[in-house]
Amino acid sequence: MSQIPTYVTGVPNGTEKGLYLAVDLGGTNFRVCSVTLNGDTTFNLTYNKVAIPKELMVTDKASKLFAFLALQIENFLKEHHSEHFESHRRRRATISTPSGYREDEVFHLGFTFSFPVQQLAINKGNLMRWTKGFDIEDAVGKDVCALLQTEIDKLKLPVKVAALVNDTVGTLMARSYTSTGAQRSTLGAIFGTGTNGAYIEKTSNIKKKIEGEYDESTGEMVINTEWGSFDNQLNVLPTTPWDKELDTKSVNPGFQMFEKRISGMFLGEITRLAILEMMQSKDSTLFRDDNSSHNDWTTTTTVASQSGLYKQWGLDTAIMSVAAADSTPELSTLRQELEKDLNIYTPSLEDAQAFKTVADAVARRAARLSAVAIGAVAIQSGLLKDPEAEVIDIGVDGSLVEHYPFFRDMIYEALRSIDEIGIQGASKIRIGVAKDGSGVGAALIALVAAKMDKSSGSLATEVKRELDSIPAETGLSNTALTVGGLLGVAAIAAVWWTRQR
Ligand code: BGC
Numbered sequence: 001m002s003q004i005p006t007y008v009t010g011v012p013n014g015t016e017k018g019l020y021l022a023v024d025l026g027g028t029n030f031r032v033c034s035v036t037l038n039g040d041t042t043f044n045l046t047y048n049k050v051a052i053p054k055e056l057m058v059t060d061k062a063s064k065l066f067a068f069l070a071l072q073i074e075n076f077l078k079e080h081h082s083e084h085f086e087s088h089r090r091r092r093a094t095i096s097t098p099s100g101y102r103e104d105e106v107f108h109l110g111f112t113f114s115f116p117v118q119q120l121a122i123n124k125g126n127l128m129r130w131t132k133g134f135d136i137e138d139a140v141g142k143d144v145c146a147l148l149q150t151e152i153d154k155l156k157l158p159v160k161v162a163a164l165v166n167d168t169v170g171t172l173m174a175r176s177y178t179s180t181g182a183q184r185s186t187l188g189a190i191f192g193t194g195t196n197g198a199y200i201e202k203t204s205n206i207k208k209k210i211e212g213e214y215d216e217s218t219g220e221m222v223i224n225t226e227w228g229s230f231d232n233q234l235n236v237l238p239t240t241p242w243d244k245e246l247d248t249k250s251v252n253p254g255f256q257m258f259e260k261r262i263s264g265m266f267l268g269e270i271t272r273l274a275i276l277e278m279m280q281s282k283d284s285t286l287f288r289d290d291n292s293s294h295n296d297w298t299t300t301t302t303v304a305s306q307s308g309l310y311k312q313w314g315l316d317t318a319i320m321s322v323a324a325a326d327s328t329p330e331l332s333t334l335r336q337e338l339e340k341d342l343n344i345y346t347p348s349l350e351d352a353q354a355f356k357t358v359a360d361a362v363a364r365r366a367a368r369l370s371a372v373a374i375g376a377v378a379i380q381s382g383l384l385k386d387p388e389a390e391v392i393d394i395g396v397d398g399s400l401v402e403h404y405p406f407f408r409d410m411i412y413e414a415l416r417s418i419d420e421i422g423i424q425g426a427s428k429i430r431i432g433v434a435k436d437g438s439g440v441g442a443a444l445i446a447l448v449a450a451k452m453d454k455s456s457g458s459l460a461t462e463v464k465r466e467l468d469s470i471p472a473e474t475g476l477s478n479t480a481l482t483v484g485g486l487l488g489v490a491a492i493a494a495v496w497w498t499r500q501r
Pocket of ligand 1: 026113114115116131132166167168190192193194195196197226228259
């Protein structure tokens with residue numbers, strides 16, 4: 001596993017305040033947001049979300065993707081911060097100094113980039129490899145902050161990419177910022193399109209050299225584990241023929257082997273391959289109507305030739321959630337969904353039962369493997385044996401853990417069966433959803449970075465001015481929001497910001 005030191009040496013406590021900008025690239029969507037931390041564990045957030053066009057995920061030039069991102073930032077500023085944006089443009093046009101504008105007129109932006117990055121500084125990190133279906137060779141080995149800044153500059157936006165953070169770190173920060181209990185969070189984890197975790201480690205346990213400056217006073221640092229790549233050699237991970245096929249046909253064979261058994265992007269595909277093999281086997285009658293003793297809809301089950309079952313990635317993990325949630329005797333919701341989503345017409349009860357059994361097995365294995373990762377961090381933290389520690393708090397985010405029925409229950413069931421944890425240990429582990437993790441944390445780190453940059457001494461005044469100018473209607477409550485992972489990154493910056501002061 002990469003075990004990347006993040007240079008983040010503390011977690012927030014909810015009293016941090018301010019207005020920050022953040023963007024989040026991590027999967028199917030790109031989010032741009034401004035976040036106001038209210039200093040009382042709550043926050044308000046304004047955001048735009050746009051789907052990343054598929055062709056930009058696998059393009060030849062990195063600049064094509066990053067130009068698209070910069071354009072979204074421009075749109076966001078025009079829509080939500082038009083006054084600041086326009087006045088900056090006017091000043092730029094009239095001021096004849098070499099730089100053309102003052103540093104304090106610039107928005108400092110936190111960049112949540114949820115792929116493995118070798119972090120070199122708070123605002124600098126080279127992409128190690130792509131995951132989750134992205135494949136742009138041109139970007140590998142390059143500093144992703146610089147790639148984004150170049151495109152922002154081409155549009156002459158008043159924005160400086162000031163901080164870089166992984167979504168798991170943001171989630172850990174967000175959980176710490178919003179959590180009102182005395183116990184701080186130990187782990188931030190994502191179980192969504194991809195999977196990963198970031199946890200607090202004693203610096204004395206970190207064996208690799210940490211280059212550059214960081215606050216040594218806490219004796220701790222957040223580590224981005226990149227556990228998605230745990231056991232790429234497959235020494236211990238369970239492997240089926242369908243796992244093998246999925247991997248061989250993926251854009252990154254041999255990598256992210258743990259993630260490929262856990263995360264939302266892959267579970268549908270594993271299920272599809274298993275179902276397809278059953279359908280094509282001579283010994284099985286799946287979706288063939290022969291064994292449909294209770295097929296009460298019509299007599300013939302047919303699978304249309306354009307069914308997603310026949311296409312790579314054609315089975316969305318969402319239908320597995322439907323299968324898990326349907327406990328009606330006739331499985332009628334699932335059967336309707338099989339028709340609607342997969343063009344399997346008039347499936348029998350037995351067909352639906354078989355589908356549900358396969359989907360449940362794939363999801364249960366994913367949850368149990370997730371528990372391995374969570375359990376390992378709980379054990380490593382030493383808190384299980386610490387009588388002073390009442391809870392081991394874990395912040396999670398992502399579609400699987402949020403929307404897949406019983407996913408957390410299955411994780412707990414597995415945690416209880418780990419010898420070193422057991423029933424008692426599992427009851428100490430508190431897994432709670434941390435919403436909006438990556439945005440807020442990114443924005444906060446951006447603020448710290450700005451503070452560290454001497455030339456931006458008056459940024460705080462600018463930020464305060466912006467804060468005062470936000471119209472009341474942009475106030476969304478943190479419970480009402482559905483933006484994934486946008487809070488914690490700002491929280492990190494706030495911690496540092498507070499310390500700087
Ligand atoms: C990436 C991680 C990220 C995780 C969750 C993985 O594919 O490698 O950096 O944290 O997905 O988004």
